[in-house]
Amino acid sequence: MIIHMADVADLVLLAGQLILENGGETFRVEETMIRMALAGGAQTADVFAIPQGIFCTINQGLKTHTRVVRIHHRGFNLAKVLEVNRISRQLSAEILTVETAYEELLKVDRLPRRYPTGIRLLAGASGSAAFSYLLGAHKGSVFVAGVTGLLVMFVMEFLQRKEILNFVSVAIAGAVTALANLAIRQFWPELQFDLAVIGSIMVLAPGLAITTSVRDALFEDLISASIRGVEAFGVALAIASGVGSVLTLYLWIGGNLP
Incomplete structure:
Protein backbone atom coordinates (compact mmCIF):
# COMPACT_ATOMS: atom_id res chain seq x y z
CA MET A 1 0.00 0.00 0.00
CA ILE A 2 1.33 3.39 -1.02
CA ILE A 3 1.63 5.84 1.86
CA HIS A 4 1.28 9.51 0.95
CA MET A 5 3.42 11.78 3.09
CA ALA A 6 0.76 14.48 2.92
CA ASP A 7 -1.55 12.12 4.82
CA VAL A 8 1.19 11.40 7.36
CA ALA A 9 1.73 15.14 7.84
CA ASP A 10 -2.00 15.66 8.47
CA LEU A 11 -2.00 12.72 10.89
CA VAL A 12 0.86 13.90 13.07
CA LEU A 13 -0.39 17.49 13.07
CA LEU A 14 -3.81 16.42 14.36
CA ALA A 15 -2.18 14.24 17.03
CA GLY A 16 -0.02 17.11 18.26
CA GLN A 17 -2.94 19.53 18.21
CA LEU A 18 -5.07 17.21 20.35
CA ILE A 19 -2.32 16.79 22.93
CA LEU A 20 -1.56 20.51 23.14
CA GLU A 21 -5.23 21.55 23.33
CA ASN A 22 -5.89 19.19 26.22
CA GLY A 23 -3.08 19.96 28.65
CA GLY A 24 -0.14 17.93 27.33
CA GLU A 25 3.44 19.17 27.62
CA THR A 26 5.21 20.48 24.54
CA PHE A 27 7.95 17.87 24.78
CA ARG A 28 5.24 15.19 24.68
CA VAL A 29 3.75 16.84 21.59
CA GLU A 30 7.09 16.87 19.77
CA GLU A 31 8.05 13.34 20.80
CA THR A 32 4.68 11.85 19.81
CA MET A 33 4.56 13.64 16.46
CA ILE A 34 8.09 12.56 15.51
CA ARG A 35 7.42 8.97 16.55
CA MET A 36 4.20 8.84 14.52
CA ALA A 37 5.83 10.45 11.48
CA LEU A 38 8.64 7.89 11.43
CA ALA A 39 6.17 5.05 11.98
CA GLY A 40 4.15 6.38 9.05
CA GLY A 41 7.11 6.13 6.67
CA ALA A 42 8.83 9.50 6.90
CA GLN A 43 12.63 9.52 6.76
CA THR A 44 13.02 12.53 9.05
CA ALA A 45 10.70 14.78 10.99
CA ASP A 46 11.19 18.15 12.66
CA VAL A 47 8.63 19.54 15.09
CA PHE A 48 8.58 22.76 17.07
CA ALA A 49 5.70 23.23 19.49
CA ILE A 50 4.79 26.06 21.84
CA PRO A 51 1.50 26.48 23.73
CA GLN A 52 0.17 28.76 20.96
CA GLY A 53 1.06 26.68 17.91
CA ILE A 54 2.85 23.81 16.18
CA PHE A 55 5.28 23.80 13.26
CA CYS A 56 5.93 20.43 11.63
CA THR A 57 8.03 19.34 8.65
CA ILE A 58 8.43 15.76 7.48
CA ASN A 59 10.70 14.55 4.70
CA GLN A 60 10.81 11.55 2.41
CA GLY A 61 13.51 11.69 -0.23
CA LEU A 62 13.32 15.03 -2.01
CA LYS A 63 9.74 15.68 -0.91
CA THR A 64 9.03 17.92 2.06
CA HIS A 65 5.67 18.49 3.69
CA THR A 66 5.18 21.33 6.16
CA ARG A 67 2.21 21.96 8.38
CA VAL A 68 1.45 24.82 10.78
CA VAL A 69 -1.48 25.12 13.18
CA ARG A 70 -2.46 27.89 15.58
CA ILE A 71 -3.86 26.72 18.93
CA HIS A 72 -6.82 28.90 19.89
CA HIS A 73 -8.44 26.88 22.65
CA ARG A 74 -6.60 25.09 25.44
CA GLY A 75 -8.02 23.16 28.34
CA PHE A 76 -7.31 20.12 30.48
CA ASN A 77 -8.70 16.76 29.42
CA LEU A 78 -5.96 14.22 29.98
CA ALA A 79 -8.27 11.40 28.81
CA LYS A 80 -7.81 12.71 25.26
CA VAL A 81 -4.03 12.86 25.71
CA LEU A 82 -4.10 9.25 26.86
CA GLU A 83 -6.08 8.22 23.78
CA VAL A 84 -3.62 9.93 21.45
CA ASN A 85 -0.76 8.13 23.18
CA ARG A 86 -2.58 4.82 22.69
CA ILE A 87 -3.05 5.50 18.98
CA SER A 88 0.62 6.49 18.65
CA ARG A 89 1.77 3.23 20.23
CA GLN A 90 -0.55 1.16 18.03
CA LEU A 91 0.70 2.94 14.91
CA SER A 92 4.31 2.28 15.90
CA ALA A 93 3.46 -1.40 16.51
CA GLU A 94 1.79 -1.53 13.06
CA ILE A 95 -1.55 -2.42 14.64
CA LEU A 96 -3.02 0.64 12.94
CA THR A 97 -2.35 2.05 9.49
CA VAL A 98 -2.00 5.75 8.75
CA GLU A 99 -5.60 5.88 7.53
CA THR A 100 -7.11 4.02 10.48
CA ALA A 101 -4.97 6.01 12.94
CA TYR A 102 -6.28 9.25 11.43
CA GLU A 103 -9.87 7.99 11.77
CA GLU A 104 -9.19 7.12 15.42
CA LEU A 105 -7.83 10.62 16.05
CA LEU A 106 -10.94 12.14 14.50
CA LYS A 107 -13.03 10.13 16.96
CA VAL A 108 -10.92 11.51 19.81
CA ASP A 109 -11.35 15.03 18.45
CA ARG A 110 -15.13 14.61 18.46
CA LEU A 111 -15.16 13.69 22.15
CA PRO A 112 -16.35 16.49 24.48
CA ARG A 113 -13.60 19.05 25.03
CA ARG A 114 -14.36 19.22 28.71
CA TYR A 115 -15.63 16.85 31.36
CA PRO A 116 -19.42 16.92 32.02
Whole structure:
Protein backbone atom coordinates (compact mmCIF):
# COMPACT_ATOMS: atom_id res chain seq x y z
CA MET A 1 0.00 0.00 0.00
CA ILE A 2 1.33 3.39 -1.02
CA ILE A 3 1.63 5.84 1.86
CA HIS A 4 1.28 9.51 0.95
CA MET A 5 3.42 11.78 3.09
CA ALA A 6 0.76 14.48 2.92
CA ASP A 7 -1.55 12.12 4.82
CA VAL A 8 1.19 11.40 7.36
CA ALA A 9 1.73 15.14 7.84
CA ASP A 10 -2.00 15.66 8.47
CA LEU A 11 -2.00 12.72 10.89
CA VAL A 12 0.86 13.90 13.07
CA LEU A 13 -0.39 17.49 13.07
CA LEU A 14 -3.81 16.42 14.36
CA ALA A 15 -2.18 14.24 17.03
CA GLY A 16 -0.02 17.11 18.26
CA GLN A 17 -2.94 19.53 18.21
CA LEU A 18 -5.07 17.21 20.35
CA ILE A 19 -2.32 16.79 22.93
CA LEU A 20 -1.56 20.51 23.14
CA GLU A 21 -5.23 21.55 23.33
CA ASN A 22 -5.89 19.19 26.22
CA GLY A 23 -3.08 19.96 28.65
CA GLY A 24 -0.14 17.93 27.33
CA GLU A 25 3.44 19.17 27.62
CA THR A 26 5.21 20.48 24.54
CA PHE A 27 7.95 17.87 24.78
CA ARG A 28 5.24 15.19 24.68
CA VAL A 29 3.75 16.84 21.59
CA GLU A 30 7.09 16.87 19.77
CA GLU A 31 8.05 13.34 20.80
CA THR A 32 4.68 11.85 19.81
CA MET A 33 4.56 13.64 16.46
CA ILE A 34 8.09 12.56 15.51
CA ARG A 35 7.42 8.97 16.55
CA MET A 36 4.20 8.84 14.52
CA ALA A 37 5.83 10.45 11.48
CA LEU A 38 8.64 7.89 11.43
CA ALA A 39 6.17 5.05 11.98
CA GLY A 40 4.15 6.38 9.05
CA GLY A 41 7.11 6.13 6.67
CA ALA A 42 8.83 9.50 6.90
CA GLN A 43 12.63 9.52 6.76
CA THR A 44 13.02 12.53 9.05
CA ALA A 45 10.70 14.78 10.99
CA ASP A 46 11.19 18.15 12.66
CA VAL A 47 8.63 19.54 15.09
CA PHE A 48 8.58 22.76 17.07
CA ALA A 49 5.70 23.23 19.49
CA ILE A 50 4.79 26.06 21.84
CA PRO A 51 1.50 26.48 23.73
CA GLN A 52 0.17 28.76 20.96
CA GLY A 53 1.06 26.68 17.91
CA ILE A 54 2.85 23.81 16.18
CA PHE A 55 5.28 23.80 13.26
CA CYS A 56 5.93 20.43 11.63
CA THR A 57 8.03 19.34 8.65
CA ILE A 58 8.43 15.76 7.48
CA ASN A 59 10.70 14.55 4.70
CA GLN A 60 10.81 11.55 2.41
CA GLY A 61 13.51 11.69 -0.23
CA LEU A 62 13.32 15.03 -2.01
CA LYS A 63 9.74 15.68 -0.91
CA THR A 64 9.03 17.92 2.06
CA HIS A 65 5.67 18.49 3.69
CA THR A 66 5.18 21.33 6.16
CA ARG A 67 2.21 21.96 8.38
CA VAL A 68 1.45 24.82 10.78
CA VAL A 69 -1.48 25.12 13.18
CA ARG A 70 -2.46 27.89 15.58
CA ILE A 71 -3.86 26.72 18.93
CA HIS A 72 -6.82 28.90 19.89
CA HIS A 73 -8.44 26.88 22.65
CA ARG A 74 -6.60 25.09 25.44
CA GLY A 75 -8.02 23.16 28.34
CA PHE A 76 -7.31 20.12 30.48
CA ASN A 77 -8.70 16.76 29.42
CA LEU A 78 -5.96 14.22 29.98
CA ALA A 79 -8.27 11.40 28.81
CA LYS A 80 -7.81 12.71 25.26
CA VAL A 81 -4.03 12.86 25.71
CA LEU A 82 -4.10 9.25 26.86
CA GLU A 83 -6.08 8.22 23.78
CA VAL A 84 -3.62 9.93 21.45
CA ASN A 85 -0.76 8.13 23.18
CA ARG A 86 -2.58 4.82 22.69
CA ILE A 87 -3.05 5.50 18.98
CA SER A 88 0.62 6.49 18.65
CA ARG A 89 1.77 3.23 20.23
CA GLN A 90 -0.55 1.16 18.03
CA LEU A 91 0.70 2.94 14.91
CA SER A 92 4.31 2.28 15.90
CA ALA A 93 3.46 -1.40 16.51
CA GLU A 94 1.79 -1.53 13.06
CA ILE A 95 -1.55 -2.42 14.64
CA LEU A 96 -3.02 0.64 12.94
CA THR A 97 -2.35 2.05 9.49
CA VAL A 98 -2.00 5.75 8.75
CA GLU A 99 -5.60 5.88 7.53
CA THR A 100 -7.11 4.02 10.48
CA ALA A 101 -4.97 6.01 12.94
CA TYR A 102 -6.28 9.25 11.43
CA GLU A 103 -9.87 7.99 11.77
CA GLU A 104 -9.19 7.12 15.42
CA LEU A 105 -7.83 10.62 16.05
CA LEU A 106 -10.94 12.14 14.50
CA LYS A 107 -13.03 10.13 16.96
CA VAL A 108 -10.92 11.51 19.81
CA ASP A 109 -11.35 15.03 18.45
CA ARG A 110 -15.13 14.61 18.46
CA LEU A 111 -15.16 13.69 22.15
CA PRO A 112 -16.35 16.49 24.48
CA ARG A 113 -13.60 19.05 25.03
CA ARG A 114 -14.36 19.22 28.71
CA TYR A 115 -15.63 16.85 31.36
CA PRO A 116 -19.42 16.92 32.02
CA THR A 117 -20.64 19.88 34.05
CA GLY A 118 -21.86 17.70 36.91
CA ILE A 119 -18.45 16.08 37.32
CA ARG A 120 -16.70 19.46 37.34
CA LEU A 121 -19.08 20.87 39.95
CA LEU A 122 -18.73 17.80 42.15
CA ALA A 123 -14.94 17.90 41.78
CA GLY A 124 -14.90 21.58 42.74
CA ALA A 125 -16.96 21.02 45.88
CA SER A 126 -15.07 17.93 47.03
CA GLY A 127 -11.70 19.46 46.18
CA SER A 128 -12.40 22.61 48.18
CA ALA A 129 -13.62 20.61 51.17
CA ALA A 130 -10.59 18.31 51.00
CA PHE A 131 -8.11 21.19 50.88
CA SER A 132 -9.64 22.91 53.90
CA TYR A 133 -9.62 19.61 55.80
CA LEU A 134 -5.93 19.11 55.01
CA LEU A 135 -5.26 22.59 56.37
CA GLY A 136 -6.82 21.60 59.70
CA ALA A 137 -10.32 23.08 59.46
CA HIS A 138 -13.09 21.63 61.62
CA LYS A 139 -16.04 19.82 60.05
CA GLY A 140 -18.27 22.87 59.82
CA SER A 141 -15.64 24.92 58.02
CA VAL A 142 -14.90 21.97 55.71
CA PHE A 143 -18.58 21.87 54.77
CA VAL A 144 -18.64 25.62 54.15
CA ALA A 145 -15.54 25.37 51.98
CA GLY A 146 -17.24 22.65 49.94
CA VAL A 147 -20.37 24.75 49.46
CA THR A 148 -18.45 27.89 48.47
CA GLY A 149 -16.21 25.78 46.21
CA LEU A 150 -19.36 24.58 44.46
CA LEU A 151 -20.47 28.21 44.13
CA VAL A 152 -17.10 29.12 42.61
CA MET A 153 -17.47 26.40 40.00
CA PHE A 154 -21.00 27.61 39.16
CA VAL A 155 -19.65 31.13 38.65
CA MET A 156 -16.80 29.89 36.47
CA GLU A 157 -19.20 27.82 34.35
CA PHE A 158 -21.47 30.81 33.81
CA LEU A 159 -18.66 33.21 32.94
CA GLN A 160 -16.95 30.75 30.57
CA ARG A 161 -20.20 30.19 28.71
CA LYS A 162 -20.40 33.97 28.30
CA GLU A 163 -16.83 33.78 26.89
CA ILE A 164 -15.44 36.16 29.49
CA LEU A 165 -11.64 36.36 29.56
CA ASN A 166 -10.17 33.69 31.83
CA PHE A 167 -8.23 36.11 34.03
CA VAL A 168 -11.35 38.24 34.54
CA SER A 169 -13.45 35.14 35.28
CA VAL A 170 -10.97 33.94 37.89
CA ALA A 171 -10.88 37.36 39.57
CA ILE A 172 -14.68 37.49 39.73
CA ALA A 173 -14.83 33.94 41.11
CA GLY A 174 -12.28 34.87 43.77
CA ALA A 175 -14.37 37.88 44.77
CA VAL A 176 -17.51 35.74 44.93
CA THR A 177 -15.94 33.19 47.28
CA ALA A 178 -14.72 35.96 49.59
CA LEU A 179 -18.20 37.52 49.65
CA ALA A 180 -19.87 34.16 50.29
CA ASN A 181 -17.58 33.31 53.20
CA LEU A 182 -18.00 36.79 54.68
CA ALA A 183 -21.77 36.41 54.50
CA ILE A 184 -21.67 33.01 56.20
CA ARG A 185 -19.36 34.37 58.89
CA GLN A 186 -21.92 37.02 59.81
CA PHE A 187 -24.37 34.26 60.81
CA TRP A 188 -21.78 31.81 62.11
CA PRO A 189 -18.87 33.57 63.87
CA GLU A 190 -17.20 30.23 64.68
CA LEU A 191 -16.37 29.73 61.00
CA GLN A 192 -12.64 29.35 60.37
CA PHE A 193 -12.80 32.06 57.76
CA ASP A 194 -9.24 31.90 56.47
CA LEU A 195 -9.24 28.10 56.03
CA ALA A 196 -12.64 28.15 54.34
CA VAL A 197 -11.53 30.83 51.87
CA ILE A 198 -8.23 29.11 51.09
CA GLY A 199 -9.98 25.80 50.53
CA SER A 200 -12.61 27.27 48.21
CA ILE A 201 -10.13 29.16 46.00
CA MET A 202 -7.83 26.17 45.58
CA VAL A 203 -10.04 24.91 42.75
CA LEU A 204 -8.98 28.02 40.83
CA ALA A 205 -5.26 27.52 41.43
CA PRO A 206 -3.30 26.78 38.21
CA GLY A 207 -1.69 23.62 39.57
CA LEU A 208 -1.45 21.73 36.28
CA ALA A 209 -0.13 24.80 34.47
CA ILE A 210 2.64 25.19 37.07
CA THR A 211 3.51 21.49 36.87
CA THR A 212 3.60 21.57 33.07
CA SER A 213 5.75 24.69 33.12
CA VAL A 214 8.28 23.01 35.41
CA ARG A 215 8.36 19.86 33.29
CA ASP A 216 8.87 21.92 30.12
CA ALA A 217 11.75 23.71 31.83
CA LEU A 218 13.32 20.40 32.85
CA PHE A 219 13.19 19.27 29.23
CA GLU A 220 14.78 22.60 28.19
CA ASP A 221 11.64 23.87 26.41
CA LEU A 222 12.28 27.29 27.88
CA ILE A 223 9.90 29.24 25.65
CA SER A 224 6.96 27.00 26.53
CA ALA A 225 7.99 26.96 30.20
CA SER A 226 8.06 30.76 30.27
CA ILE A 227 4.68 31.08 28.55
CA ARG A 228 3.00 28.63 30.90
CA GLY A 229 4.74 30.18 33.90
CA VAL A 230 3.46 33.65 33.01
CA GLU A 231 -0.02 32.21 32.50
CA ALA A 232 0.07 30.53 35.91
CA PHE A 233 1.32 33.74 37.53
CA GLY A 234 -1.48 35.71 35.86
CA VAL A 235 -4.12 33.31 37.21
CA ALA A 236 -2.64 33.48 40.70
CA LEU A 237 -2.60 37.28 40.52
CA ALA A 238 -6.22 37.31 39.37
CA ILE A 239 -7.26 35.12 42.32
CA ALA A 240 -5.41 37.35 44.76
CA SER A 241 -6.87 40.51 43.28
CA GLY A 242 -10.44 39.19 43.43
CA VAL A 243 -10.23 37.99 47.04
CA GLY A 244 -8.05 40.89 48.16
CA SER A 245 -10.30 43.58 46.75
CA VAL A 246 -13.34 42.24 48.62
CA LEU A 247 -11.47 41.88 51.91
CA THR A 248 -9.93 45.34 51.56
CA LEU A 249 -13.35 46.88 50.93
CA TYR A 250 -14.79 44.98 53.90
CA LEU A 251 -12.07 46.32 56.20
CA TRP A 252 -12.48 49.81 54.77
CA ILE A 253 -16.19 49.93 55.67
CA GLY A 254 -15.41 48.94 59.24
CA GLY A 255 -15.46 45.15 59.25
CA ASN A 256 -12.98 43.03 61.13
CA LEU A 257 -11.30 39.77 60.28
CA PRO A 258 -9.94 37.11 62.65
